[in-house]
Amino acid sequence: MLYHVFMDVKIPRDLPAEERADILAREKAYSQDLQRQGTWRHIWRVAGQYANVSILDVRDNAELHQILSALPLFPFMQITVTPLLRHPSAIRGDDS
Amino acid sequence: MLYHVFMDVKIPRDLPAEERADILAREKAYSQDLQRQGTWRHIWRVAGQYANVSILDVRDNAELHQILSALPLFPFMQITVTPLLRHPSAIRGDDS
Amino acid sequence: MLYHVFMDVKIPRDLPAEERADILAREKAYSQDLQRQGTWRHIWRVAGQYANVSILDVRDNAELHQILSALPLFPFMQITVTPLLRHPSAIRGDDS
Amino acid sequence: MLYHVFMDVKIPRDLPAEERADILAREKAYSQDLQRQGTWRHIWRVAGQYANVSILDVRDNAELHQILSALPLFPFMQITVTPLLRHPSAIRGDDS
Amino acid sequence: MLYHVFMDVKIPRDLPAEERADILAREKAYSQDLQRQGTWRHIWRVAGQYANVSILDVRDNAELHQILSALPLFPFMQITVTPLLRHPSAIRGDDS
Amino acid sequence: MLYHVFMDVKIPRDLPAEERADILAREKAYSQDLQRQGTWRHIWRVAGQYANVSILDVRDNAELHQILSALPLFPFMQITVTPLLRHPSAIRGDDS
């Protein structure tokens, strides 16, 4: 089941550089791991913003929340979730 | 080059049923033709709304506008365009 | 799986009275049928507004959309969907 | 009498970890106690957000405010209250 | 129990003059009747707008909705309800 | 002359407890003094919020501002002023 997730990142200026680097490294590993498993279907950067648009493929709302709330950047993100479904005009097998 | 396009549809109540059916049939054919060509990469329905989230892969802003403004439903849509690019954490070959 | 659905109704003034009455009767029957099946878990009127807050229990996003878009009042509603999940402090068996 | 309450939590980063843990433990106990009494009818987590949707069953506006303003997390919450009532299409005995 | 109610009126231009006059007369009588009973505690015009701020004293959310939805102008109003309670600094006996 | 005043209070967390207690005590005394004089006609708490709705009866805009800007909590409030007048349907002598 697919969800559209918009993630807007605001890292506070006073976060120590090392802590920041560590969080970003863990965020990247976490995201790539989920991409490899097929759960995090797509991730795109929004031009001009420290933000991304993602498509997640999960079992249900609970799994979606479990994944998002475990993001290393979660405390510094504003997240907007939009539930998606197959569009009647879609022709790609994986658009649902 | 990828763009995130949100299309919100409001068909006026007084549009004759036949004209409406004709527009919807042409919209579907137009969208599926572009999907087959790989230009309209993804299309998803938004749960509970007469709206969709789409990803288009076009040469430039001009081609994007030419495609969107030629949509049979264009006069009845509120469209929001967000330019995307490859995310540094993306691993899929086709996420850019 | 639970969803919070806010439905705001605006019936156009020029809808013939008979058509209006027919839609409202079908809307009520449709809602009560789904309530009896346990799909439409809760429905409450919002004080001072022609609007309701509902909790739906469905299999997935697709079933949610299928149910909402089949509402007789769907063309006259502004619908907002919020995906829910069990709260870690919940104690009721049916709050998920 | 039922009220729809949306609670959006923003705990400041500089709150000492111990104070934070203590507040969260007291919040959970407080909420579960009121759930057991039947006052806090429902509580759901909103997917992707540190927020919840709750239904409270209280005597009047004053009792509602007394309960909400005594929440251990109250200073860190943005709360929105919506008064509810029985919907004319409701069939469940406890939807009012 | 007190509620703050903001009523914003937009009467459509094509409402026949007679129907309009009739609705306004019934609205006035209805409001004054409830004022005499003490239910509609206060009503003030907002300067420069076809709108009013009112304070209603009712038994519960259900009675509030029953009163508001029976307003002759209800179909032409945007209504916002805010539940009130006695302020800890209030000294007037009737501010609750 | 009546004004509707909405006061939304946000006291910063780092305000010393003593200073906070002192400000709140002075705010209460100031408000009650003006209530006794009949200037601060009504004050109600908004359910679930650290906010109040008030009705002030003053000579003119200047007196209103003099009173509001002298509130001990003024630096910590977001204030919205709405000028009111007698509603043509009002029957109470003191609704103007």
Place this chain on the structure above:
Amino acid sequence: MLYHVFMDVKIPRDLPAEERADILAREKAYSQDLQRQGTWRHIWRVAGQYANVSILDVRDNAELHQILSALPLFPFMQITVTPLLRHPSAIRGDDS
């Protein structure tokens, strides 16, 4: 006593040309009459919009409303009122 009034005009397309011309002529005469009396202190057009910013000098909220609600264009305007007073840095005799 001064008020800042923003008037945004939207005349419906289907208003007969003659009625429109008549309303505009009466609006102009009405405004100029009040300007001559010193009540309508200032009126400026907003660049690029069918809107104006005005300063009115009236006895009280009631007189302000009486004047605004009698504007021939009142049914076609969105009006926003802001109560003003003398600024402590003002030096002009007539800025209050």
Place this chain on the structure above:
Amino acid sequence: MLYHVFMDVKIPRDLPAEERADILAREKAYSQDLQRQGTWRHIWRVAGQYANVSILDVRDNAELHQILSALPLFPFMQITVTPLLRHPSAIRGDDS
């Protein structure tokens, strides 16, 4: 050439009292000097807010910005500029 300028002031709490007093004194002198020159045509306080509405008469956009950005309070203000022109109904010689 006239501009409508809305200035909303938010002085941070941690600004040292002396610095604050100095800024306010310089702001007042600066404003009064421009008022005497006829550049700052009007200034009014907004009731209940630390904000003002001003009318400036300058040569062009560049002079307007030079004046506003040199305000001692500029770093603590949210400024909104609206270009004005003579209204066709204006009768005062100085309303343009």
Place this chain on the structure above:
Amino acid sequence: MLYHVFMDVKIPRDLPAEERADILAREKAYSQDLQRQGTWRHIWRVAGQYANVSILDVRDNAELHQILSALPLFPFMQITVTPLLRHPSAIRGDDS
């Protein structure tokens, strides 16, 4: 003197096709004439919208309004004006 002008076009569906074509032809001629004179410095289409961003170079606010309000599409546009000036980092001779 430069102004940034955003023009959002909404032509009503019931405008006769001939009238529409005539307005569009006159709009184009009007715009191109002003472009040739150097007054309408730039005009760009916004991707996915029936809207444009323009830069106009005029003598003052009054000339700007005279030009905009004479646009054949003016009654069907929502226009937003932003006054511009030379940026301190600009190097192009014509960016002011």
Place this chain on the structure above:
Amino acid sequence: MLYHVFMDVKIPRDLPAEERADILAREKAYSQDLQRQGTWRHIWRVAGQYANVSILDVRDNAELHQILSALPLFPFMQITVTPLLRHPSAIRGDDS
């Protein structure tokens, strides 16, 4: 390919003066370098605000983001990107 970019700058008060001066000098050099290359086509200051409107001419979304995210002021800016294209009424060779 052209993009409209609005940049709103908010430099935190506690940024050391030297760091601030250094960032501003690098920002200016960076912008002027891109202007000389023809990439940063236009830059204008918005009157009364610490903000600018710019037109960038880049190969694609990715280059746009690479340029914007490398701005020395990027961490202190709110950036809004709007993709542009040649307007059908444009006559200037470089308006696309």
